[in-house]
Amino acid sequence: MCGIWASLGLSPDKRAIDLVAHRGPDGDGWEEIATQAGPLALGHRRLAIIAPDASGLQPMTYDDRYVIVFNGEIYNYRELRDELTALGRSIRTKTDTEVLLAAYAQWGEACLSRCNGMFAFVLFDKQAQRLFIARDRFGVKPLYYWASPKGIAFASEIKQFTAVEGFQARRDERGAWDFLVSGVFDHRRETMFSGVQQLRGGEYLSIDLAAWRPGGVPAPRRWYELPRPDSLALPMEEASARFLDLMRDSVRLRLRADVPVGTCLSGGLDSSTIVCLMSELIADDPNAQQHSFTCAFDTPGLDEWTYAKAVNEQCGTTSHIVSPSAEDLWAAIDAMIWHQDEPFGSTSIFAQWSVFAEAHKAGVTVMLDGQGADEQLAGYHPMFGAALAGHLKKLRLQRFVNEIKAIRRRHGTSMERLTGLVLASLLPRGWFTPILRLTGRSPAPAWLNTGFTAANEGDLLGSLRVPRTADASPLGALCAHQLTTTSVPMLLHFEDRNSMAHAIEARVPFLDYRLAELTIGLGEAHKLVDGETKAILRRAMEPILPSKVTNRQDKLGFPTPEEVWFKGPLRERILAAADETVEAYPTIFNADQVRRYARDMLDGRVPFSFALWRIICFGRWGQRFGVAA
Known part of the structure; x- marks a missing residue:
């Protein structure tokens, strides 16, 4: 379990991995590689779980060809190691990271289907000049990416992109709507930050550096599907x-x-x-x-x-x-x-x-x-x-x-x-x-501004609708x-x-x-x-x-006990936080309606719901990350 970073074409900046030092207090690594597409930076913060000695430090290189930054665990790594060594692959350490590298060297992208685990990794094939980026079947481990006219970056957490020149924290309008109305996020490839996307569970990216150009993002491909x-x-x-x-x-x-x-x-x-x-x-x-x-x-x-x-x-x-x-x-x-x-x-x-x-x-x-x-x-x-x-x-x-x-x-x-x-x-x-x-x-709460509602309600929670098929x-x-x-x-x-x-x-x-x-x-x-x-x-x-x-x-x-806390010891702070939110984001919230809704809920005139927390949390999030109004 760790934090990872990779950037291609962008100016390398180690702050991008230092921002997630909490993910890996047991070691860090940073490597810069010159490629035909520009500088490739690979960063890693380590939480030592398996083989906690120095043999598990990353970025890790295998066969002088493959280098990886990897977050997660391959639970069946012992069985895979035995299979790979029987096929003639040399594995020197006791780490699951080296097993994953050897598996890719042996089977290419097909190695993913052999892994029982949770993982997000970026692997660079020096000889083929190819980046391979993958996420586990259900997305247990996070993997985000952001592209600019100068390059592309991959990270364990969105905050890491704030270290990159040119990144600005702007809200994604559709993401804000779905969160405020229904309380959901992570249901789309897009995130709450405009321009920041994620690989979905069971997807990978393959980037041929000879063909890739800055600003370009290849389409993710699926490597795993559930049975019908x-x-x-x-x-x-x-x-x-x-x-x-x-x-x-x-x-x-x-x-x-x-x-x-x-x-x-x-x-x-x-x-x-x-x-x-x-x-x-x-x-x-x-x-x-x-x-x-x-x-x-x-x-x-x-x-x-x-x-x-x-x-x-x-x-x-x-x-x-x-x-x-x-x-x-x-x-x-x-x-x-x-x-x-x-x-x-x-x-x-x-x-x-x-x-x-x-x-x-x-x-x-x-x-x-x-x-x-x-x-x-x-x-x-x-x-x-x-x-x-x-x-x-x-x-x-x-x-x-x-x-x-x-x-x-x-x-x-x-x-x-x-x-x-x-x-x-x-x-x-x-x-x-x-x-x-x-x-x-309620699909359109009164405390949202009519303009914000009109711009987003047309496809009401479209990605949340359950696909209907005749055979399921x-x-x-x-x-x-x-x-x-x-x-x-x-x-x-x-x-x-x-x-x-x-x-x-x-x-x-x-x-x-x-x-x-x-x-x-x-x-x-x-x-x-x-x-x-x-x-x-x-x-x-x-x-x-x-x-x-x-x-x-x-x-x-x-x-x-959210309701008890909000109506009791946190009441005045909740009301103040609601005020701060509507003042910071007047294009989203109807200030009078929010204030009335908050008081009516805390006084028991309307049923308690999590909507009040969503309003407050959205405002605090915007302030914390400097998301523009």
Whole structure:
């Protein structure tokens, strides 16, 4: 886990890698190479996880031909090393970086499909005069690029481009609209910064320096695709057994490290699964010590400690608990925004931030976390609509009725809410706006200026619409879309920045591609059964998890008492921050409406929502990065 930088044609400036020193406190490297297309600068900051001695320093050269800066981990590097040495490749170090270099030398771009891991890297082939830039299947590790008339640059974090002559922080209008209206970002190649783009998960760039010209950006190419949803049919017993085998092996691979490994533990199904499987896997190691980290609040409806405690007691885990306050949140806001690079939709990520801070304090360098499970397994309650729509489309009317009854019985979901969710999954795109209103989401808030709204609302949240195909169930398509486009990329952004801010490597076992191919291939099957979410995970883990965790029906996951804090100790600061935002960005916000909305929400005259935080965070982000009005 590290920070990387590469620039071609631009004046080399080591500040670009120093800006992410937090990503790699264990070493740094910088190399400048003369090429036929101009100077190539490669920078690296190292967080030493595997082979922590000097043999792992980067940029790393292989066979006097290939040089790389690499961020991430190749979990199956031992198996790849054995295969490559059998083919005659010389590998001197114990690092996964050299294995990746040897794999590229042996197989070229096809090496990507052989890697089970999370990675973002820039590799230069001196002989072929070619740059090869790639990102892992689901985009666990970040990789951004920015081009100017003088050259092109690649980075782990957007802030690194501020070190380049000619870069200006300007907002992307479409990105600002999608964030302010819906709270999402990272769902497009474009970012919140105009001109800054990212490789999507499963993409690569190949740049022939002989043909490339400054200012040019070649089109990214896909190297990985998920299987078609509903392409795999398995009975529950076989599917859950296969799920457990793959999940166990995923955790096993992600325990490979030469530093202490711990786990995030919210008390939910996903994180509890990881803790319990890790406990099994290290049971025979007398020197192993398992640490879990939990964020707990005494606010009714938000405290999951009783569930986390049951898991810790069963596994004999050394538990660490953090309970940050409203004051802690306010003190951390600017640092969080700087590390995140882009504004975020609620304060819930502060709980995760606090957990990683505690892990760093405890000396744990690698943390396993549960991202990706809800999206693959239909763990979010709004996904009820897609599941029910699938039954209607296939005329499974009795099951449709039975599922509605079960959902209402287990979760108390209203018929109005269910009706809106089902219609949103079934009706054509032209009906999208009124259906959003039925489901409680206003597409054009009154607190946005009419000019800003008119310029952006025409293709309302277009990239968020789930692709509809005749051969995929609504739920199967939705799971795949959330995994690759909407929910997971955004959560991985939070995970990466929160962990790296505290020099922690976060690993996500549910995003092992073998597991994702099983769950997506199953489509709608074994996900929502008799009103119970994530049915296949519950069945697989039933003998392993504490029963009170297996039988949980609510969904939280490191939340914060945002409403309590905003209406109480932070009230005046929230109102002041809203004022600052509207004054800084008058072309976006209707000042009177924002102020009225903020007071009405804090006084309880309108329902509490995360929209107020989005307004505030957008303003603080703009100030922090000097984004022009």
